[in-house]
Amino acid sequence: MSVDIVVPPLSQTMDTVVLVEWMKEPGDQVERGENLFAIETEKAILEIESPASGVLRQVLVEPGTEVEVGEKIGTITGAGESLSDQEEAKPVVAQDAAPPPAISTVPGTAAEATIAEPRERPVEQGQRILSSPRARRLAKQEAVDLAVLTGSGPEGMIVEQDVKEYLSKQGRVGVAGQSVTMSPLRQTIARRMLESHQTTAPVTLTREVDATELVHLREQLVEDLTDEDVRPTYTDLLISLVARCLRRHPALNARRDGANIIVDEQVHIATAVDTERGLLAPVIRDADRKELLELTRERAELVRRATDGNTTPEQLIGGTFTVTNLGAVGIDAFTPIINLPQVAILGVGRIRPAPAVHEGELCIRNLMHLSLTFDHCVVDGAPAAHFLQDLAELIEEPSLI
Amino acid sequence: MPEMSIAESLRQAIREEMARDERVFCIGEDIGIEGGFGGAFTVTLGLSEEFGHDRIIDTPISEIAIAGVAVGAALAGMRPIADVQYGDFLFCMMDQLANQAAKMRYMSGGQVSVPMVMRAPVGATARGAQHAQSLEAFFTHIPGLKVVAPATAYDAKGLLKSAVRDDNPVLVFEHKLLYGSKGPRSERGALSPRGEVPEEEYLVPIGEAIVRREGQDVTIVGKLLTVYRALAAADTLSKQGIEAEVIDPRTLVPLDKELILDSVRKTGRLVIAEEDNLTGGWAADVAAIVAEEAFMWLDAPIKRVSAPDVPPPFAPVLEREYVPSAEKIVAAAQSLF
Numbered sequence: 001m002s003v004d005i006v007v008p009p010l011s012q013t014m015d016t017v018v019l020v021e022w023m024k025e026p027g028d029q030v031e032r033g034e035n036l037f038a039i040e041t042e043k044a045i046l047e048i049e050s051p052a053s054g055v056l057r058q059v060l061v062e063p064g065t066e067v068e069v070g071e072k073i074g075t076i077t078g079a080g081e082s083l084s085d086q087e088e089a090k091p092v093v094a095q096d097a098a099p100p101p102a103i104s105t106v107p108g109t110a111a112e113a114t115i116a117e118p119r120e121r122p123v124e125q126g127q128r129i130l131s132s133p134r135a136r137r138l139a140k141q142e143a144v145d146l147a148v149l150t151g152s153g154p155e156g157m158i159v160e161q162d163v164k165e166y167l168s169k170q171g172r173v174g175v176a177g178q179s180v181t182m183s184p185l186r187q188t189i190a191r192r193m194l195e196s197h198q199t200t201a202p203v204t205l206t207r208e209v210d211a212t213e214l215v216h217l218r219e220q221l222v223e224d225l226t227d228e229d230v231r232p233t234y235t236d237l238l239i240s241l242v243a244r245c246l247r248r249h250p251a252l253n254a255r256r257d258g259a260n261i262i263v264d265e266q267v268h269i270a271t272a273v274d275t276e277r278g279l280l281a282p283v284i285r286d287a288d289r290k291e292l293l294e295l296t297r298e299r300a301e302l303v304r305r306a307t308d309g310n311t312t313p314e315q316l317i318g319g320t321f322t323v324t325n326l327g328a329v330g331i332d333a334f335t336p337i338i339n340l341p342q343v344a345i346l347g348v349g350r351i352r353p354a355p356a357v358h359e360g361e362l363c364i365r366n367l368m369h370l371s372l373t374f375d376h377c378v379v380d381g382a383p384a385a386h387f388l389q390d391l392a393e394l395i396e397e398p399s400l401i
Numbered sequence: 402m403p404e405m406s407i408a409e410s411l412r413q414a415i416r417e418e419m420a421r422d423e424r425v426f427c428i429g430e431d432i433g434i435e436g437g438f439g440g441a442f443t444v445t446l447g448l449s450e451e452f453g454h455d456r457i458i459d460t461p462i463s464e465i466a467i468a469g470v471a472v473g474a475a476l477a478g479m480r481p482i483a484d485v486q487y488g489d490f491l492f493c494m495m496d497q498l499a500n501q502a503a504k505m506r507y508m509s510g511g512q513v514s515v516p517m518v519m520r521a522p523v524g525a526t527a528r529g530a531q532h533a534q535s536l537e538a539f540f541t542h543i544p545g546l547k548v549v550a551p552a553t554a555y556d557a558k559g560l561l562k563s564a565v566r567d568d569n570p571v572l573v574f575e576h577k578l579l580y581g582s583k584g585p586r587s588e589r590g591a592l593s594p595r596g597e598v599p600e601e602e603y604l605v606p607i608g609e610a611i612v613r614r615e616g617q618d619v620t621i622v623g624k625l626l627t628v629y630r631a632l633a634a635a636d637t638l639s640k641q642g643i644e645a646e647v648i649d650p651r652t653l654v655p656l657d658k659e660l661i662l663d664s665v666r667k668t669g670r671l672v673i674a675e676e677d678n679l680t681g682g683w684a685a686d687v688a689a690i691v692a693e694e695a696f697m698w699l700d701a702p703i704k705r706v707s708a709p710d711v712p713p714p715f716a717p718v719l720e721r722e723y724v725p726s727a728e729k730i731v732a733a734a735q736s737l738f
Contacts, residue, residue: 134669134700160700
């Protein structure tokens with residue numbers, strides 16, 4: 001029995017996507033639910049799970065091709081099965097050169113002969129992994145578990161190239177002294193970042209904010225919520241404040257579409273998550289209307305899914321403003337890049353105790369920096385500064401929410 | 402700059418060193434007789450007319466005498482360039498080379514030295530088991546001897562001149578198929594690795610290897626004739642998308658192992674090609690060095706392409722099977738991917 005692989009519907013507005021990558025090769029075994037191919041939408045690269053378990057028999061579309069939602073792009077069959085006669089006529093069957101099987105008792109067809117036998121995984125539990133010293137060296141350096149790799153070297157041995165390809169698929173680029181092809185996700189990030197930098201007039205405003213009250217509020221919340229399963233982080237608190245503030249500053253809650261500026265009625269906050277494969281920005285919808293705890297739970301789930309590589313397409317689209325927090329890694333201020341087609345992004349710095357003047361007294365306060373990058377093509381400096389001013393006041397007196 | 406064959410550039414080296422230092426003389430069988438070939442492979446042709454029979458000394462057919470005279474003369478302060486017609490005959494003089502020449506400097510605590518050169522043609526050229534062996538590995542195993550193996554005309558002159566000036570006994574191995582493809586003593590199937598050889602003074606230092614072709618996918622180490630087989634193999638591999646780096650060690654003792662290790666650290670794969678028999682060979686030693694010092698850089702097993710463990714056969718058909726060909730090197734390299 002064969003199962004068609006089709007492009008899944010990703011949202012109501014998208015008809016076509018680009019097939020970025022097959023994660024399996026024809027002949028490879030694949031499990032239902034395992035990532036099988038990647039597609040690129042306007043918003044993101046998405047990895048799509050296999051609809052069935054079996055052997056990837058046929059690939060109809062090469063990476064880089066635009067495909068329609070619902071289009072058949074490949075076939076999965078059971079192990080040992082071949083494609084039906086009807087399907088043999090399709091393009092995979094580069095058939096003329098391959099001689100027909102000499103022995104008719106072999107239940108194979110000519111088509112099958114062109115498809116490599118599924119390669120056995122090199123290891124089962126407890127078995128020794130065949131790998132070259134060079135592959136082990138790189139795997140150790142990059143903390144890659146050899147058991148997840150399939151060897152392509154002599155005698156099925158895992159060689160350096162296998163580790164490099166794995167790293168490349170993971171979007172990890174830094175292998176000292178070695179050149180690794182950019183993963184599709186990395187390439188997309190690169191393209192988007194460049195596009196943003198080349199098509200916007202970014203201006204970054206920075207402002208120091210007294211976050212002492214915010215710190216108090218969070219301490220209070222953590223104390224009050226001991227019975228709850230979640231605790232709001234500063235990012236959650238800030239997203240909540242930003243979302244409410246944006247309601248009063250719609251100019252920053254907007255999109256640019258060619259010569260048009262579309263001001264969004266709803267506030268959907270994208271939040272940057274650093275994953276092993278690269279940067280993702282899942283979206284919290286209607287963040288301005290959500291209770292803090294609801295928002296906290298939702299964001300925790302989004303971060304978990306992003307880290308596990310299970311983000312769904314819907315979770316990545318529709319953001320109207322982005323918050324990115326580098327405070328946890330000790331950054332004070334920075335110049336974030338606008339997440340197109342949005343027009344502004346807020347960079348959050350670390351909160352640290354520092355000498356400050358408060359109510360005329362020199363004392364120690366918890367200070368932080370906010371960095372707001374906005375597209376001057378769409379928004380002028382004054383409205384952006386006003387937004388930042390309002391936001392700063394909200395942070396300084398967060399109990400107002 | 403004149404183009405020369407290896408035989409011509411060796412002759413030029415001898416000529417320059419004899420003119421430069423009157424302690425230098427040649428000794429061997431039929432190297433200077435009138436109407437002769439100038440040794441078995443023309444290297445000393447004409448030198449007896451230039452320098453006279455006192456300095457181009459013909460001996461009876463007695464390798465043990467050649468070696469004995471050379472070792473004794475070197476101990477007495479001369480700088481002999483001795484040769485054998487075929488490297489296989491070095492076995493006749495093993496006591497002089499292995500027990501005397503190699504050890505005198507050590508045994509005397511450095512009070513005497515043995516600044517002699519022993520030239521020896523090697524390689525299978527349809528002459529049967531006693532005129533076809535590649536004996537380099539035997540001599541790399543004896544401490545106290547230096548061993549060089551020039552594969553180009555430039556290196557032949559530069560290395561022989563360095564050998565003459567070295568205060569240690571130096572074995573110079575020359576491949577019979579590399580002397581040149583023209584002339585009365587050219588061997589069937591010989592290559593003609595003619596190259597530009599400066600007329601002026603230059604030395605190729607003993608102990609420096611050279612990269613003959615750059616590549617990043619696999620390192621192939623060859624010496625003497627197998628340098629050329631490796632280069633041919635590299636061309637074939639290149640058409641298949643495999644870029645081989647070919648290294649010619651030029652000197653076997655002392656070995657420039659850093660160049661080989663650096664290359665393996667780059668490519669992760671190593672094939673060693675030599676014409677000697679497999680077991681206990683020089684290739685085995687290079688493989689061991691790399692396994693010991695660059696193990697974690699290897700991405701595949703090390704492959705040796707050597708002659709099988711039988712004497713060189715006389716029948717041409719069998720000999721073709723016996724020697725390491727470019728095809729065998731290609732197959733060995735392919736098996737590493």
